[in-house]
Amino acid sequence: DERQRAVDAREDFISGRTRDFAVELRMRHEDGSWRNVACHAAAAERGPGGEVTALVGILLDRTEEKHLEEQFRQAQKMEAIGRLAGGIAHDFNNLLTVISNFGEFVLERLDPGSGPHDDMQEVLKAARRAEKLTAQLLAYSRRRPVAPSVLNVNALVGDVDKMLRRLIGDEIEFRTDLAPKLWNVKIDAGGLEQVLVNLAVNARDAMPDGGRLAIETANIEVGDEYVTVKGRDVPAGRYVAISVSDTGIGMDAETKSRLFEPFFTTKEPGKGTGLGLATCYGIVTQAGGFIWVYSEPGHGTTFRVLLPREAAEAEPEREPTQSEKLRGTETLLVVEDEEPVRTLVVRLLSMLGYTILEAAAAAEALQIAESTDAPIHAVVTDIVMPDMNGPQLVQRLSALHPEMKPVYMSGYTRGAIQVDDTIVLVQKPFSPKELARKVREALDARD
Numbered sequence: 001d002e003r004q005r006a007v008d009a010r011e012d013f014i015s016g017r018t019r020d021f022a023v024e025l026r027m028r029h030e031d032g033s034w035r036n037v038a039c040h041a042a043a044a045e046r047g048p049g050g051e052v053t054a055l056v057g058i059l060l061d062r063t064e065e066k067h068l069e070e071q072f073r074q075a076q077k078m079e080a081i082g083r084l085a086g087g088i089a090h091d092f093n094n095l096l097t098v099i100s101n102f103g104e105f106v107l108e109r110l111d112p113g114s115g116p117h118d119d120m121q122e123v124l125k126a127a128r129r130a131e132k133l134t135a136q137l138l139a140y141s142r143r144r145p146v147a148p149s150v151l152n153v154n155a156l157v158g159d160v161d162k163m164l165r166r167l168i169g170d171e172i173e174f175r176t177d178l179a180p181k182l183w184n185v186k187i188d189a190g191g192l193e194q195v196l197v198n199l200a201v202n203a204r205d206a207m208p209d210g211g212r213l214a215i216e217t218a219n220i221e222v223g224d225e226y227v228t229v230k231g232r233d234v235p236a237g238r239y240v241a242i243s244v245s246d247t248g249i250g251m252d253a254e255t256k257s258r259l260f261e262p263f264f265t266t267k268e269p270g271k272g273t274g275l276g277l278a279t280c281y282g283i284v285t286q287a288g289g290f291i292w293v294y295s296e297p298g299h300g301t302t303f304r305v306l307l308p309r310e311a312a313e314a315e316p317e318r319e320p321t322q323s324e325k326l327r328g329t330e331t332l333l334v335v336e337d338e339e340p341v342r343t344l345v346v347r348l349l350s351m352l353g354y355t356i357l358e359a360a361a362a363a364e365a366l367q368i369a370e371s372t373d374a375p376i377h378a379v380v381t382d383i384v385m386p387d388m389n390g391p392q393l394v395q396r397l398s399a400l401h402p403e404m405k406p407v408y409m410s411g412y413t414r415g416a417i418q419v420d421d422t423i424v425l426v427q428k429p430f431s432p433k434e435l436a437r438k439v440r441e442a443l444d445a446r447d
Contacts, residue, residue, distance in 0.1 A: 006039070014044055014052050021055065024062070036066045092130070093411035097429040098340040100127045101348065104432070131429060148287065150186050150312045153217050153240055154178040160193055164200045164215075171210040172203075179218045185240050185307040187287040195280045199244040199303050202277070206248025206301060216243045220306075234290055238309040245302040251295045259293060326436040330377035330443055331355040335365045335393065336409070337385045341428075345380060345409075348432050349439065362388035362396075369400045376401045378442050380426075383410040405442040 006023045013021035021041035026034050041057035103124045110117035157176060165174055196215070203213045218241045222234050251259075260281040280303075284291045288308050295301040332354045336342035339360065346356050357376070359365035362385055369376060379397055383390035394406040411428040424442040426435055 010041075010055070013041055013055070021057065035061055035063045038062050091411075093428040094338050094341050096127055096131055098344055100124065100131075100429055101344050101432060103127060148186050148188050150184050150310050151189055151192075152182060152184055153192070153242060153307075154182050156189060156192060157196070157215055157217070160196055164196065167197065167200055168204040168213055172207055173210075173212045175212070175214050177214065177216040179216075181219075182217050183219050183238065183240050183309040184312065185287070185289075186310040186312075187289070187307060188283070191283040191287070195283050195305065196242075196244070198277065198280050203244065203246035203248060203301070206246055206250075211247040211300075214243075214245045216245070217241065218243075219309075222306075234306065239289075239306040240309060242305040242307070243302055244305075245300065247300045250297045250299050250301055251293075252297050256293055256295060260291075325440055325444075326433065327352045328440065328443060329353050329355070331357065331375060332439070333357045333359065333365060333368065333376050333379040333381075333397075333404075335359045335362065335379060335381040335385070335390075337361055337382065341382075341409075345435065348435055349380070351432075352436055354439075361385065362393040365393060366396055366400075369397050376404050378405040378407055378439060380407045380409065380439065383408050405445065407439055407442045 006025060009021055009023050022039065024036065024038050027037045029035050038060040039057065040060070041055040043056045044052045045054040045056060047053045103120060107117065107120045107124065110120060157178060161176070168174055200213065200215075207213075220239050220241050222236050222239055260277050281291055284305055284307070290306045291303065293301060293303050332349055334342060334345050334349065334356055335358075336345060337360055342358060342360065346358050350356050357368050357372075359368055365379070365381070376397075379394060381390045381393055385393075388396075390406075390408050390410075394404075397404055405424075407424045407426065409426045409428060409430075424438050424445075426438045
């Protein structure tokens with residue numbers, strides 16, 4: 001079809017039916033590669049008998065331009081899907097908050113070992129699985145709740161070693177090659193663990209008859225001449241490299257080009273969601289890193305992750321104290337437009353001894369604040385609301401009750417909702433203890 005269109009356009013130009021000859025063709029270069037070439041003819045040279053002997057014009061190599069256009073379209077598509085995934089996950093987190101917490105209330109009233117008790121446990125298990133799926137959607141959209149910390153990748157690989165061996169099974173040989181004196185990185189530990197698990201599971205599925213799986217770490221320095229990964233230039237600097245390699249079936253170029261797209265999978269229906277590698281991409285990118293793949297059919301696959309070096313020392317894990325104060329007698333104003341979530345928050349905080357004022361919207365919250373002279377010690381408010389967002393509401397309320405401390409709730413992360421890092425933020429879905437701890441954190445903070 002492409003060749004015929006070019007022939008027709010040439011004939012129309014030669015015969016005078018058209019004044020322009022402009023076509024775009026794919027041509028094979030002498031090095032064997034295919035190029036996108038735009039052809040523009042300006043005139044026709046003719047021989048003594050009037051026959052056309054040549055067309056005079058230009059050939060313009062548009063291969064790189066076409067490549068950039070395709071990258072831009074892909075980026076737009078990924079961004080649109082990311083926004084959709086993040087919005088769905090945010091709404092679903094509201095539902096999971098209600099399901100999980102009210103499920104726990106019911107479970108406490110049932111006799112252990114009874115049929116209803118076991119049934120409710122299954123409901124809560126399903127809710128926890130749904131939370132993991134939501135976390136994957138948020139990770140892909142880069143709106144996943146994260147708690148970045150400085151950590152050593154070798155230590156994390158050691159922590160998940162036994163779990164990975166159980167996941168991949170005895171028929172696959174598993175080894176690690178961890179570089180000594182590995183630099184630290186700053187990333188959410190749970191997120192990086194999820195990356196390793198997803199890559200290990202994919203490797204296992206690519207080796208149905210057994211094989212070898214290896215995880216390697218190394219310190220590397222990137223120079224100015226280094227690679228471009230998925231359209232992003234890797235800045236010069238120091239990085240920690242994590243490689244996950246297998247001896248499986250490998251993949252072709254078309255599969256590799258779509259590998260990090262959400263919901264793209266080569267597995268059979270029911271065997272995968274197509275979110276695993278998209279999740280890995282979101283987690284690594286959110287940490288300022290890069291991920292790409294080397295693979296050929298029949299020659300296995302290697303995923304490589306680059307994470308920027310962090311000069312700070314690894315942070316010790318915080319051990320929860322038994323003496324944490326979670327109860328209180330202060331007055332709290334709860335503002336949440338989703339009625340099930342509001343009912344849940346009011347119930348949880350009332351059980352802890354607080355006096356609760358509740359509002360379904362920002363305007364109602366302002367009316368309550370204006371009508372009372374008694375102190376309101378804290379406001380617990382959703383960030384995304386239809387009439388006024390949480391920070392705007394807090395600013396209005398602070399003029400009426402300067403002593404009031406804000407506690408925000410959201411299914412999004414700080415970065416996605418652009419709030420100050422110093423605020424107290426409760427990520428949905430939350431447990432009763434998480435909510436109680438955040439409220440006390442706000443109330444006990446110094447002015």
